[in-house]
Amino acid sequence: MKLVIAIIKPFKLDEVREALSALGVQGMTVTEVKGFGRQKGQTEIYRGAEYSTNMVPKIKVEVVCASDLAPRVVEAVQQSANTGAIGDGKIFVLDVAQTVRIRTGETDDMAL
Amino acid sequence: MKISTKLLGMAGALGASTLAALPAWAQDAAAAAPAAVVDKGDVAWMMTSTVLVLAMIVPGLALFYGGLARSKNMLSVMTQVGAVACLAMLIWVIYGYSLAFGPDVSSGFLSNFIASFDKAFLAGVSPSSTAATFSAGFELPEYVFICFQMTFAAITVALVLGSVVERMKFSAVMVFGAIWLTIVYFPIAHMVWASSGLFFKAGALDFAGGTVVHINAGVSALVAALILGKRIGYPTTPMPPHSLTLTGVGTGLLWVGWFGFNAGSALEANGSAALAMINTFVATASAALFWMLAEKASGHKGSALGFCSGIVAGLVAVTPAAGNSGPFGAICLGAVASIICFFAVSKLKPMLGYDDALDAFGVHGIGGMIGAIGTGIVYAPSLGGPGAADYDMGAKLIVQIEAVLTTIVWASIGTVIAIFIAKLVTGLRVSPEVEQEGLDLGEHGERAYNS
Numbered sequence: 001m002k003l004v005i006a007i008i009k010p011f012k013l014d015e016v017r018e019a020l021s022a023l024g025v026q027g028m029t030v031t032e033v034k035g036f037g038r039q040k041g042q043t044e045i046y047r048g049a050e051y052s053t054n055m056v057p058k059i060k061v062e063v064v065c066a067s068d069l070a071p072r073v074v075e076a077v078q079q080s081a082n083t084g085a086i087g088d089g090k091i092f093v094l095d096v097a098q099t100v101r102i103r104t105g106e107t108d109d110m111a112l
Numbered sequence: 113m114k115i116s117t118k119l120l121g122m123a124g125a126l127g128a129s130t131l132a133a134l135p136a137w138a139q140d141a142a143a144a145a146p147a148a149v150v151d152k153g154d155v156a157w158m159m160t161s162t163v164l165v166l167a168m169i170v171p172g173l174a175l176f177y178g179g180l181a182r183s184k185n186m187l188s189v190m191t192q193v194g195a196v197a198c199l200a201m202l203i204w205v206i207y208g209y210s211l212a213f214g215p216d217v218s219s220g221f222l223s224n225f226i227a228s229f230d231k232a233f234l235a236g237v238s239p240s241s242t243a244a245t246f247s248a249g250f251e252l253p254e255y256v257f258i259c260f261q262m263t264f265a266a267i268t269v270a271l272v273l274g275s276v277v278e279r280m281k282f283s284a285v286m287v288f289g290a291i292w293l294t295i296v297y298f299p300i301a302h303m304v305w306a307s308s309g310l311f312f313k314a315g316a317l318d319f320a321g322g323t324v325v326h327i328n329a330g331v332s333a334l335v336a337a338l339i340l341g342k343r344i345g346y347p348t349t350p351m352p353p354h355s356l357t358l359t360g361v362g363t364g365l366l367w368v369g370w371f372g373f374n375a376g377s378a379l380e381a382n383g384s385a386a387l388a389m390i391n392t393f394v395a396t397a398s399a400a401l402f403w404m405l406a407e408k409a410s411g412h413k414g415s416a417l418g419f420c421s422g423i424v425a426g427l428v429a430v431t432p433a434a435g436n437s438g439p440f441g442a443i444c445l446g447a448v449a450s451i452i453c454f455f456a457v458s459k460l461k462p463m464l465g466y467d468d469a470l471d472a473f474g475v476h477g478i479g480g481m482i483g484a485i486g487t488g489i490v491y492a493p494s495l496g497g498p499g500a501a502d503y504d505m506g507a508k509l510i511v512q513i514e515a516v517l518t519t520i521v522w523a524s525i526g527t528v529i530a531i532f533i534a535k536l537v538t539g540l541r542v543s544p545e546v547e548q549e550g551l552d553l554g555e556h557g558e559r560a561y562n563s
Contacts, residue, residue, distance in 0.1 A: 044352060046415075047354050047411050047418075047471060047474075048457060048459065048461070049351075049462070050354055051350040093286065
């Protein structure tokens with residue numbers, strides 16, 4: 001099993017979700033996050049007082065899937081979240097040691 | 113009786129000259145001339161105006177200031193504004209009204225600066241006692257005049273707090289408020305608006321309180337902030353306003369309420385009030401747009417806070433000029449005041465490094481000075497103002513500048529005294545822990561937003 005973590009632009013969430021659903025991905029976890037990479041932050045000015053925020057709002061999508069599905073999940077996210085501009089985000093893939101469905105006690109691929 | 117005769121003479125002189133020409137409130141409670149009437153239209157308008165000024169304080173100023181503060185201090189700001197206004201109302205009826213508008217003291221020199229305690233606890237005031245208006249033969253119930261003036265004292269002391277919020281103790285605010293009203297506000301209100309007052313006799317133009325309210329509050333705010341010191345982390349820590357939405361709502365309420373403040377200062381429902389009304393529209397509209405233009409010209413975006421700040425700057429500037437300017441003079445005055453206030457808060461303040469948290473000095477102090485001096489210019493009939501044909505602008509400008517300078521000195525000295533007494537009694541500033549955690553929890557035991 002693999003854990004796919006994607007940091008994406010917030011407005012791309014719906015497209016990513018649709019792309020993953022089309023692959024048969026059953027669920028995902030979405031978190032509002034802040035961070036920075038190469039994309040510059042914004043500057044806010046209140047009566048001349050400038051505050052530059054170097055943390056940019058992003059959405060973190062976490063998906064656990066069977067190992068053989070992982071490359072297609074990554075590809076789907078990469079294509080659906082892409083705008084071609086700086087700040088589109090990143091995708092990380094990690095190994096997952098175990099999965100348990102709490103309700104039934106099913107494990108691993110059965111639990112996904 | 114001697115006082116009454118003098119005041120009646122004054123009222124007659126006022127009636128003979130242009131109505132809006134002398135923006136001061138001579139009042140006569142002791143005796144009404146046989147011919148004097150209380151016009152129900154005037155009374156209804158003045159009661160409405162009085163309540164409109166209350167709406168400027170709570171919720172207007174409380175929301176305007178509260179939105180500019182950080183969320184951890186929202187309740188503290190709103191509570192301080194409201195509580196100090198309530199304190200002002202009580203002090204006003206106990207002795208404030210008497211000190212500002214009561215019978216003269218026996219010393220002729222002293223009566224330039226303050227009236228007597230003879231009307232303390234509203235002695236002698238009844239539903240049938242009256243106060244003069246600017247028209248001979250028309251009077252107001254004295255209770256209406258007392259209430260109208262009461263709201264002015266209440267909002268002025270609340271305005272001062274704009275510079276000291278987010279770090280001054282609630283108890284210190286209350287002690288400061290009581291002393292400041294006594295030694296700064298009442299004397300200056302007397303000097304400008306009572307017929308025996310120094311500036312009134314000199315002929316200073318101040319229709320609705322540019323000097324008494326705004327310069328006074330703005331300068332006091334600056335002095336108080338300098339003594340109190342900066343907030344922890346200022347200016348390196350970001351301290352952006354927590355809700356410009358609420359600031360916007362407060363700004364709207366201030367503008368609406370300001371019609372009571374400015375047009376009500378005519379003391380009658382007449383043409384002078386109408387002039388004040390149109391000026392309160394157009395000067396403010398011009399100032400709102402010119403602040404945003406100034407932002408754009410400085411390479412920034414036209415901002416919502418700039419829009420709100422421009423509105424308040426325009427309202428402040430048009431206050432002394434409300435019934436003393438033509439509409440186009442008021443538009444120019446609003447524009448000039450807005451641009452200068454913009455530079456005061458965005459360039460001058462960072463340059464000098466003082467922490468005027470919500471820009472009480474930058475907007476009210478500076479805007480008030482521009483308004484007070486500008487009134488001497490836009491009053492001229494050649495510029496569309498209501499001045500007489502032989503209006504001497506140079507002489508009037510000198511009087512205006514003298515009144516401004518005297519107010520600055522008086523307010524500064526009085527504020528130093530009031531702040532040091534508050535420090536002696538209460539310690540003045542909250543502990544660093546409370547300041548970090550927010551005054552809402554530390555001073556009031558509540559949070560503004562529970563999510």
